[in-house]
Amino acid sequence: MAEQRPAERPPLLVGRGVTRYFGGVAAVQDVDFEVRAGEVLGLIGPNGAGKTTLMNLISGLLPLSRGDLIFNGRSIKGLSPWDIARLGIARTFQIVKPFTGMTLRENVAMGAMFARDGKGVSAREALEVAGEVLEMVGLGHRMNAYTDELNIAMRKRLELARALALNPRLLLLDEVMAGLNLREVERLMELVRSINARGVTIIVIEHVMKAIMGISDRIVVLHYGKKIAEGTPQQVAQDERVITAYLGRRFGQGKGA
Numbered sequence: 001m002a003e004q005r006p007a008e009r010p011p012l013l014v015g016r017g018v019t020r021y022f023g024g025v026a027a028v029q030d031v032d033f034e035v036r037a038g039e040v041l042g043l044i045g046p047n048g049a050g051k052t053t054l055m056n057l058i059s060g061l062l063p064l065s066r067g068d069l070i071f072n073g074r075s076i077k078g079l080s081p082w083d084i085a086r087l088g089i090a091r092t093f094q095i096v097k098p099f100t101g102m103t104l105r106e107n108v109a110m111g112a113m114f115a116r117d118g119k120g121v122s123a124r125e126a127l128e129v130a131g132e133v134l135e136m137v138g139l140g141h142r143m144n145a146y147t148d149e150l151n152i153a154m155r156k157r158l159e160l161a162r163a164l165a166l167n168p169r170l171l172l173l174d175e176v177m178a179g180l181n182l183r184e185v186e187r188l189m190e191l192v193r194s195i196n197a198r199g200v201t202i203i204v205i206e207h208v209m210k211a212i213m214g215i216s217d218r219i220v221v222l223h224y225g226k227k228i229a230e231g232t233p234q235q236v237a238q239d240e241r242v243i244t245a246y247l248g249r250r251f252g253q254g255k256g257a
């Protein structure tokens with residue numbers, strides 16, 4: 001059977017009128033979007049545009065004020081973060097907070113215990129999965145180190161490993177490239193591509209333009225909580241509203257790289 005291109009595949013996640021208020025302010029407002037199975041969807045926009053809030057809504061950390069989110073054909077509205085993780089949605093956090101006093105392997109094993117279809121995973125199995133996932137992200141040699149020994153690039157990889165230990169179908173990455181140098185960004189882009197090549201669908205938030213343009217099949221642009229553009233990286237890069245709201249100021253002097 002010929003492989004389907006992402007554009008031809010069914011949607012894995014659909015957002016309809018996704019809205020979240022904080023007090024009277026809409027952090028995310030009436031956002032419609034689709035993520036197709038196997039695709040890398042980029043999410044960009046200025047600081048405060050609502051990107052992290054949208055990820056918090058998808059992962060169940062925050063309830064929707066209005067709208068719906070349909071994952072794999074079923075509404076996940078109102079489900080707990082644990083239920084959503086078990087359905088196969090994993091995420092990283094913009095501010096990385098590993099458990100201190102634990103080795104990398106123990107940190108990641110905590111994630112594996114909650115893995116998709118992971119009912120009854122023993123501690124030993126969880127540690128085994130953790131070892132494999134740490135190898136995958138290039139931290140195999142530091143498996144038994146403590147998290148306070150890690151530099152920023154390693155912490156970002158650990159964060160990725162924790163999410164991957166959940167065996168997700170959909171992976172949400174919130175600024176995993178922030179604070180990395182150009183070489184580290186390139187290596188992490190390779191890693192994200194290889195995770196996607198294993199069949200994991202990805203939504204990625206990033207201010208590092210080179211990275212977001214290089215790894216996304218499509219990009220959704222948020223501005224003051226609203227979707228102002230959507231399309232291929234080339235299409236959004238040429239969109240007047242996107243240039244005015246975001247790219248004009250960023251291109252060439254991008255934060256991070």
Ligand SMILES: Nc1ncnc2c1ncn2[C@@H]1O[C@H](COP(=O)(O)OP(=O)(O)OP(=O)(O)O)[C@@H](O)[C@H]1O
Nearest residue numbers: 022026027045046047048049050051052053054094
């Ligand atoms: N828990 C919260 N309580 C109140 N307001 C919040 C909360 N979380 C986010 N906001 C507000 O919602 C808006 C969107 O914030 P959000 O963190 O989603 O933006 P972002 O696009 O991720 O920005 P950045 O690029 O700086 O990470 C901002 O105005 C922010 O101050």
Ligand SMILES: [Mg+2]
Nearest residue numbers: 051052053094
């Ligand atoms: Mg954010």
